[in-house]
Amino acid sequence: MRIPGVSGDQGPLAVRLLFRVLGKVPAPLRIYGRRPNILATFLALGRAVRRQGEFPERLKRLAMYRTARVIECAF
Structure with a gap:
């Protein structure tokens, strides 16, 4: 069972405004949009x-590279 994401004209006002500002919104953020408190926490973590x-930029890049290797991501 897949959880349907929130479209640009659904959800609370804050979510609709955020999606309008962002333009193209990835699927995980659309799903988090169903629960605005989770979406806000996720965005705060990203910031x-x-x-x-x-952290030094080199350390960030190393962490991204190692994570991609562990999950076998092509990027």
Whole structure:
């Protein structure tokens, strides 16, 4: 059973505005849009990870590379 994602004209006002600002929204964010508190937490996590100065860029790239190798991602 797949969970249907929220489209651009569904969901709470904050989710609709966010999707309008982002334009093309990936499927996981559409699913998180069903629960705005989870979506907000996920976006905050993404901002914290990408924040400059927290970790050296080399370490971030190494973590991304190793994660891709572990899950056998082609990217």
